[in-house]
Amino acid sequence: xxxxxxxxxxxxxxxxxxxxxxxxxxxxxxxxxxxxxxxxxxxxxxxxxxxxxxxxxxxxxxxxxxxxxxxxxxxxxxxxxxxxxxxxxxxxxxxxxxxxxxxxxxxxx
Amino acid sequence: xxxxxxxxxxxxxxxxxxxxxxxxxxxxxxxxxxxxxxxxxxxxxxxxxxxxxxxxxxxxxxxxxxxxxxxxxxxxxxxxxxxxxxxxxxxxxxxxxxxxxxxxxxxxxxxxxxxxx
Numbered sequence: 001x002x003x004x005x006x007x008x009x010x011x012x013x014x015x016x017x018x019x020x021x022x023x024x025x026x027x028x029x030x031x032x033x034x035x036x037x038x039x040x041x042x043x044x045x046x047x048x049x050x051x052x053x054x055x056x057x058x059x060x061x062x063x064x065x066x067x068x069x070x071x072x073x074x075x076x077x078x079x080x081x082x083x084x085x086x087x088x089x090x091x092x093x094x095x096x097x098x099x100x101x102x103x104x105x106x107x108x109x
Numbered sequence: 110x111x112x113x114x115x116x117x118x119x120x121x122x123x124x125x126x127x128x129x130x131x132x133x134x135x136x137x138x139x140x141x142x143x144x145x146x147x148x149x150x151x152x153x154x155x156x157x158x159x160x161x162x163x164x165x166x167x168x169x170x171x172x173x174x175x176x177x178x179x180x181x182x183x184x185x186x187x188x189x190x191x192x193x194x195x196x197x198x199x200x201x202x203x204x205x206x207x208x209x210x211x212x213x214x215x216x217x218x219x220x221x222x223x224x225x226x
Contacts, residue, residue, distance in 0.1 A: 032210050033211045035211065035213070039154075044216035044217065044219055045154065046216075047212055047213060050210055050212035050214075056214065088153065090211075090213075092207075096167075097167050097169060098146075098159070098211065101153075102153050103154075
């Protein structure tokens, strides 16, 4: 079973700053099968990035994903007030199912 | 417009059963990968089950043997039959459409299942 670890657990930043979120896998993950989500309180998650670096429909270009193998990164170039939320990475393993990371909370400093 | 609407959640005693439904519109359930994902109060996301377009089903170890995912093609609806429920199954359950690359592009609003005596 692939385990995903996200760091930091909480990221305290100000609007306009750059956010860098890390997702590390316990074994190599195909880049095609790595996704990132944003979740706000009381809402369902929203797909941001799939295939490690492809933005989902309607996602602003301040969100970008990168990485390969066991290390992946979600970058928010300039934080907007609506970006303060919890972010999850997720990998897909066909018959092995899906795994989510524990999440990184981005809150206002 | 793609929509997923869950129903069937509620309060159930330990050992009891519940069936969740997810009515889909704007696409065909049977032609897509569909999944259930849950989130315990104040916790992260946990994958529960998936049904592929070909009909294959897979489950998280935590629910294997107790939960069953299925679909009704003519009703365009996804189900999750949950038996032998435990307190640790308490969560919001989301119905979700899954892209071929394993990313979830549409989520329902969630339905709360509470297992308590």
